[in-house]
Amino acid sequence: MIINLRGVRGSIPVPGKDTVKYGGNTTCIEITTDEGDKIIIDGGSGIRPLGNELMKQLPVSCSIFITHTHWDHIQGLPFFLPLFVPGNNIDIYGSFDPVYMKDLKTILAQQMEYCYFPVRESELNANISYNNLKEGEAITVGSAIVTPLLINHPVLNFGYKVESNGKSFFFTGDYEPPLNIYEPEDEAYAEYQRLVDQQKKILTDFIQGVDVVVADCQYTRDEYPSKKGWGHGTHDSCIEMARDANLGALYFTHHDPTRTDQELDSIYDDVMSRSDLPPTKFFIAMEGTEIKL
C-alpha cells in the first residue's frame, strides 16, 4: 500500500513562508492499497487538494474514516469535491458521539449549516453512506481491513489500523496517553495506575509490530507540563509507543500551528541525538510524503 500524508498540521491550517517545507494543511492521510482501493483518514484541510486530484478520474470510490470531529479533522470535508458529483460512491465512518447524542451524519450536516457554508448536506450528490463505528469493529475496504481503537483525547477518538497484503499502518488521530489523576500519596493511585497501564497495553498490543505509525506529537517535552490534559502527545510518548510496540517507523505529526519549519528541524535533531532511542525509524511527518509499503 501507499500512504500519502496530505495534511500534518494540528488545530488550524497555517499556510505561509514558515511552513513551506512541512506544509500548513490540517490532518488528512490517503492510503491506496495495491489493488487501488482508496482509504482516507480524516478530512482536515489536506483533503481538499486530494479531492481535486481524485476528480480527474470519475467516478470516485473511497472510504473516509474520521478519528474524531474536532474541527481540524473535518474542516476540509465541505471542500472535498467528489462529494458533490453524482455517481461517486463515498462511505464515511466514525464514532457516534454519545455525549452530545449525535451521529456522524448529524455532526457533518451541522457543519454545513447555512450560516457556516453555502451548500447543504442534502445537496451533496454523490452516493454517500454514513456509518457509526463501534470500537474493534473491523471494516473491509477492498483488500484492506480497517479497525478502530478508542484512544484518549478530550472527545472520543478512534485510532485506525489499516492492514492489507501483509502490511500494516496505524494512525493515532489525536492522542495523549492517559495520565494518573491521583497523586502518588492518594489511596487510589496504584489502582488507577494499573488501569492506565492496562489501557496503554491494549494499544501496544493492538499495534504490535506495525510497519508504519503516524502519531500525534504536538508538544515537546518542555511544553508538555503546561499542556497536560489537552489531549496531545509528545516525542517522549511517541518514542515510548514505538519501543513498546516494536514499530518499524513512526512519523511525528499534528505539528503545533505556531511551529516553523526551522523549529521542527531543530526539535527533531535534538530528539534524534538522544542515546536511548529504540530501533524504530523516526521521521517528521511532511505534507506530500509518500510512504510505500
Added chain:
Amino acid sequence: MPINRDQLIEMVDKIPTFQESVHRILALTTSPDCAAKDLVQVIEHDPILTIKVLKLVNSAYFGLSQEVTSVNHSVVYVGINTIKNVAISVATTGALPKNNKAGLNMNRFWAHSLAVGVIAKLLAENKGVGKNEQANYFVGGLLHDIGKVLFAHFIPAEYQAVLHKAESENISLHLAEKELLGFDHSEIGAMVAQKWQLPADLIDSIKSHHRLGKQDSQHCPLSLAIYAANQTAHYIELTKEASESEAENLLAQAAKIDHELPEAVKEWLGWPLSEVCKWLSNLDDEIEKALAFIDLSEGEPTS
C-alpha cells in the same frame, strides 16, 4: 381548596434532597478545569449514580469492546470530559417520584420535559453557548415543570381538579393552578430547585418559564432559552395536532403563542417560532437519543 404557603413549604420539605452528589457535580463542573479525581470521588460516593454511569458507558451507545467495571476505569477508557457529561445527564433525572394518583400523565410529562431540554440545548448550541454550559440548558428544560410532579404527588385530589379545570375550560395549566391552588408549578418548582441548591440561573429559569416578570431584560440567557424552548415545544405540538385534525383553531393558537412571546425572548431567539420549528425538523431523532439518558432502567438503548 387553595393551599397556603406553609403547606407549600411542607411539600418542598418532603421531596427527597436532590442527591448531594448531583449538586456537587454541577458545582464542580462549572469550573472548566475541575479536578478529575474530585469528580470521580463524587460519583463513587453515590452508588446509584455509579451504577447509572457504568450502565450507560457499557451501553450500545458507546460500543466499547471491553466492559467498564469501575468509575476510574471509565475515566481511563473514555476520558474525564465524557464521564463528566454523562454524570450530569444521568444525575439530574433520578430524583423524582415515578407516578401519582392525580392522573398527571407521566409519559407525556417526560416527553414534554425532554423535548424542552433538547430544544433548549440545541438553541444554546446555535447561539454559541459553550459546550460546558450546554448541559445546564438541557437540565433546565428537563426540570422546568418539576413543580407539576410535586403537586400531583402530594395533593393528588386537588391536582386532579386542577387538571380537569384546565382541560374542560381549555386554559393553561399554570392558570388553573393559580386559580384553584393559589400557587402555580413554576413557583413550587423554583422552591425545590432552591432546596436542591441548584445554580441561581437554573432556579430562575424554572421560576420564570411562564412569566418572565417585569424586568424582562434582566433575565439570564438560560431563562430566556427555557421560556423559548417551552413555547417552541407547545407550538410544535399544536401544529402537529393541527396537521392531523385539520383544525384551524389549533393553528391560530400556535400563531398566538408565537405572537405573544415576551420581547426579551423574541430578541434572544432572533427568529419567529415558525422558523425555529422548521429548523428543528429532526427533533424526534434527537429526543429518541436523549431518551437513553433518561430511563436506563428499561434496558439498553439499541441504536
